[in-house]
Amino acid sequence: xxSSTDENAIDLLTRGALALxxxxxxxxxxxxxxxxxxxxxxxLHGVPWFAACTAEQLGEVVRLAERLHIDAGExxxxxxxxxxxxxxxxxxxxxxxxxxxxxxxxxxxxYFGELAAIEGVPRTATVTAKSDLDVLIVGPRExDAMMDIPGVRNxxxxxxxxxxxxxxxxxxxxxxGGAGADRRTE
Amino acid sequence: xxxMLTREATVDRLxxxxxxxxxxxxxxxxxxxxxxxxxxxxxxxxxxxxxxxREFFLVLSGTVRVTQAGREVNVxxxxxFFGELAAINPGVRNxxxxxxxEVEVLIIGPREFATMAAIPxxxxxxxxxxxxxxxxxxxxxxAAHEEDEEVEDEPPTTQS
Numbered sequence: 625x626x627s628s629t630d631e632n633a634i635d636l637l638t639r640g641a642l643a644l645x646x647x648x649x650x651x652x653x654x655x656x657x658x659x660x661x662x663x664x665x666x667x668l669h670g671v672p673w674f675a676a677c678t679a680e681q682l683g684e685v686v687r688l689a690e691r692l693h694i695d696a697g698e699x700x701x702x703x704x705x706x707x708x709x710x711x712x713x714x715x716x717x718x719x720x721x722x723x724x725x726x727x728x729x730x731x732x733x734x735y736f737g738e739l740a741a742i743e744g745v746p747r748t749a750t751v752t753a754k755s756d757l758d759v760l761i762v763g764p765r766e767x768d769a770m771m772d773i774p775g776v777r778n779x780x781x782x783x784x785x786x787x788x789x790x791x792x793x794x795x796x797x798x799x800x801g802g803a804g805a806d807r808r809t810e
Numbered sequence: 811x812x813x814m815l816t817r818e819a820t821v822d823r824l825x826x827x828x829x830x831x832x833x834x835x836x837x838x839x840x841x842x843x844x845x846x847x848x849x850x851x852x853x854x855x856x857x858x859x860x861x862x863x864r865e866f867f868l869v870l871s872g873t874v875r876v877t878q879a880g881r882e883v884n885v886x887x888x889x890x891f892f893g894e895l896a897a898i899n900p901g902v903r904n905x906x907x908x909x910x911x912e913v914e915v916l917i918i919g920p921r922e923f924a925t926m927a928a929i930p931x932x933x934x935x936x937x938x939x940x941x942x943x944x945x946x947x948x949x950x951x952x953a954a955h956e957e958d959e960e961v962e963d964e965p966p967t968t969q970s
Contacts, residue, residue: 772928777927781898781937784940784944785898789895792904798951
């Protein structure tokens with residue numbers, strides 16, 4: 625899956641062929657492998673998104689999510705396309721573009737795809753791997769179960785609240801003609 | 811601010827609220843236990859822009875006006891909620907909310923809010939509302955960027 629920059633490779637995933645594309649990769653993510661690679665649970669411990677989770681909850685995360693390696697340059701989501709997966713970045717960074725314009729860059733512990741995961745709307749942005757990526761993918765079926773885990777739920781709520789504030793702040797700057805958002809406090 | 815109403819009355823009201831459609835009566839009782847059910851008079855200010863506040867509000871009856879920098883940005887009626895950003899993530903209020911009629915409102919503190927957000931029915935309503943806000947803000951921002959590029963090449967300073 626990760627060897628090609630062909631967009632179809634990733635589009636396959638977003639059409640629900642996730643499990644097929646994966647094969648047996650799930651079995652080797654929750655154990656420390658023989659070659660000394662760090663187990664997924666250990667990896668998750670180091671990601672801010674999962675910082676508040678217990679070991680047991682992380683085990684649940686591993687059970688619910690798929691893990692994927694994506695090569696630099698690959699398009700993970702395409703604006704306007706359907707797809708309901710939520711992605712959490714374990715390693716690497718991505719560029720978010722809207723109408724060809726770069727609007728954000730996310731790194732380790734950030735997530736993307738949540739709007740489509742929650743609302744079932746088409747993707748609102750294109751997301752491209754800026755470097756080689758290690759991501760967790762949460763499918764629509766697993767999303768609810770994932771949100772039953774308090775630490776994960778709060779991470780998403782906090783992240784969304786922060787993004788709304790940031791967008792609102794930036795809009796304020798525009799509304800005030802770029803003169804700087806000096807808030808009126810009575 | 812106003813007076814408290816009985817818990818059973820609160821549950822009866824909550825049953826009519828869209829955001830709680832996915833909740834069982836037992837869950838609504840839990841919500842009622844977590845919240846203060848208060849009546850406020852016309853003209854009272856529930857949240858003030860720029861001030862710190864961490865309560866979440868749910869309008870049960872009546873109407874409130876949402877203003878930013880004195881400009882009306884929204885009018886909310888029964889079933890609407892606000893204050894979720896501050897309840898989730900401490901910060902200053904990004905708008906002022908004023909009662910334009912007698913208003914019955916549920917007030918929920920940040921701790922209680924976290925408990926409430928675990929109730930699947932409410933959690934989903936909250937996620938949907940936040941996703942909607944984010945999508946709207948992003949779309950407006952994209953439009954603002956576009957307009958800005960037509961006027962000049964340099965983006966505005968993002969200093970605040």
